[in-house]
Amino acid sequence: MRIEHLSLHNFRNYARLEASLPSGPILLYGANAQGKTSLLEAIYYLATSRSPYTTSDRQLINWNVERDMFAFTKIGAEVVSANQVMNRVEVTLTAGTDGLNGAHLQKNIRINGVARRVMDLIGQITVVMFLPQDLALVEGPPAERRRYMNITLCQTDVVYCQALNTFEKVLSQRNALLKRIAENEASPDQLDYWDDQLITSGAILMAGRQRLLRELEVKARRVHHDVSGGDEDLELQYRPGFAATASSSSGQLSFNVLGLDLNRQLNADTIAEQFRDRLTGIQGEEITRGMTLIGPQRDELRLMVNGHDLGLYGSRGQARTSVMSLKLAELEWMHDTIGEWPILLLDEVVAELDAKRRAFLLERINNANQVVLTTTEPDIFTPDFLAHTARWHIHQGQIISTSD
Amino acid sequence: MSKAVPQPVTQLIDAFSRLPGVGPKTASRLTYYLLRAPDEVSQSLADALADLKTHTRFCSVCHNITENDPCGICSDSNRDTSQIVVVEEPLDVLAVERTGAFNGLYHVLHGAISPVEGVGPEDLKIRELVQRVENGNTLEVIIATNPGMEGDATAMYLQRQLAAAGVKITRLARGLPTGGDLEYVDSVTLMRALQGRHEM
Ligand SMILES: [Zn+2]
Numbered sequence: 001m002r003i004e005h006l007s008l009h010n011f012r013n014y015a016r017l018e019a020s021l022p023s024g025p026i027l028l029y030g031a032n033a034q035g036k037t038s039l040l041e042a043i044y045y046l047a048t049s050r051s052p053y054t055t056s057d058r059q060l061i062n063w064n065v066e067r068d069m070f071a072f073t074k075i076g077a078e079v080v081s082a083n084q085v086m087n088r089v090e091v092t093l094t095a096g097t098d099g100l101n102g103a104h105l106q107k108n109i110r111i112n113g114v115a116r117r118v119m120d121l122i123g124q125i126t127v128v129m130f131l132p133q134d135l136a137l138v139e140g141p142p143a144e145r146r147r148y149m150n151i152t153l154c155q156t157d158v159v160y161c162q163a164l165n166t167f168e169k170v171l172s173q174r175n176a177l178l179k180r181i182a183e184n185e186a187s188p189d190q191l192d193y194w195d196d197q198l199i200t201s202g203a204i205l206m207a208g209r210q211r212l213l214r215e216l217e218v219k220a221r222r223v224h225h226d227v228s229g230g231d232e233d234l235e236l237q238y239r240p241g242f243a244a245t246a247s248s249s250s251g252q253l254s255f256n257v258l259g260l261d262l263n264r265q266l267n268a269d270t271i272a273e274q275f276r277d278r279l280t281g282i283q284g285e286e287i288t289r290g291m292t293l294i295g296p297q298r299d300e301l302r303l304m305v306n307g308h309d310l311g312l313y314g315s316r317g318q319a320r321t322s323v324m325s326l327k328l329a330e331l332e333w334m335h336d337t338i339g340e341w342p343i344l345l346l347d348e349v350v351a352e353l354d355a356k357r358r359a360f361l362l363e364r365i366n367n368a369n370q371v372v373l374t375t376t377e378p379d380i381f382t383p384d385f386l387a388h389t390a391r392w393h394i395h396q397g398q399i400i401s402t403s404d
Numbered sequence: 405m406s407k408a409v410p411q412p413v414t415q416l417i418d419a420f421s422r423l424p425g426v427g428p429k430t431a432s433r434l435t436y437y438l439l440r441a442p443d444e445v446s447q448s449l450a451d452a453l454a455d456l457k458t459h460t461r462f463c464s465v466c467h468n469i470t471e472n473d474p475c476g477i478c479s480d481s482n483r484d485t486s487q488i489v490v491v492e493e494p495l496d497v498l499a500v501e502r503t504g505a506f507n508g509l510y511h512v513l514h515g516a517i518s519p520v521e522g523v524g525p526e527d528l529k530i531r532e533l534v535q536r537v538e539n540g541n542t543l544e545v546i547i548a549t550n551p552g553m554e555g556d557a558t559a560m561y562l563q564r565q566l567a568a569a570g571v572k573i574t575r576l577a578r579g580l581p582t583g584g585d586l587e588y589v590d591s592v593t594l595m596r597a598l599q600g601r602h603e604m
Contacts, residue, residue, distance in 0.1 A: 117590045158591055176519035186524050193557045
């Protein structure tokens, strides 16, 4: 998969950009805050309908127009898939009549000129993004790792994405209801509907995450083995958020079976059954505490090297290498899942690696049809790499020179 | 707003900007338009606003907004009293009426169950519906709440409350739009249509 043409209107510091993208690696270089990262962000946004850097879409709108009555941002791309089919994908963000002060920002999606829903973006453009902040996958809070699993799965699995959407809404409704019940403002029988929804959607999430991590681990382990010269054994440990509070449980069910046992992959229906049992057992406690106590919102993923938890015992360098292994595994996983190479986006990560790992990474990414990298220091790349790489100098929201 | 603007003007701008979908800019534009327009324009607007509340009430049978109680639909002897379509909002009644395909009665709930917004079953006209069904000659209740999560939660709750009444309970089908090619239908709609398929 590759993007043939990218067009930006009022996106970040780009007032207007029309760019044709070659296949292979594209190196965006230039000083900071010139718009290198924004280009990656735009591509990522088209793939996932969210930014990797901000949760507020209005930050994407060019500040020159943000006071306009009908401020808008448009990101568009022509994408060519492996079987040479070309699709036009376009996302428009429009502010209300009061410019960005208005509460509402409207998101419109068009695929080949036809208005579509956000969900329909899935699969149009698939990306793997690797940025320095990904270190949070090791060092950050569990929410970071759940977000990682969600984004990876959402790009490839519409059912998962629907379930995630449902789950997030149900969870807040159910928590609100539990609180009302705790305060005697509602009766427990009103929980039934939300329980059903929580169980059905939650089980899909857990089954998806379990499958993802199992498949990813096989690949990540191999990559990590290669990069560490056989010294390190990388493990992705899924810790499902079921038995988080076990105090009032019946004590009958073992949730260890949800772990990454290759022979005991659980499907969503089986997980749902267990989820329901556990939820029934814990209802009293949930009402007392006024919140949902078990479920995928408490899932955890731990990266282990040679049996040690990286988040607790690893060095910075080890963490960085492991995240790189995970990202390269993700690239391969995406390829196997969607049947073609996703677009790879690398934001400033190359500079963070030592020469050996840098060489390893740059060699491995050659598989992808299109790789967009950013750097402030083009000199750290070898002449060999630069020889087959398109180099674009980005300055003040413009591509000021290209050398293909 | 500066002192250069007289208070009646800021007051109206304030009032307008509290309306849904109207921001401060639109509110000022509307206000200054009314200032410049002939007196009749603002007078008829003022009258309409005053009548809105004083000359409307809720129908004591279906809880739709009406001028007379019971409303035109509830008091129409040509309507089939054995069927009741249950909707969330008064505007939904209009939508069903526009189809011309339904000749029964309505029941307006005035919302849907949403714990997050603090709306529980007791805040809706659900008890009134159950009473109506138990005491009337209803044969079928057609639940036409919105297809979202809150609408679904409400539908499920209604179904339970009405189970003892011994009437047929149905829910609007969620289907494909007519006149479109299958390949252009968005995946959510298609998935729902697939889930709601029926035997031929
Ligand atoms: Zn009526």
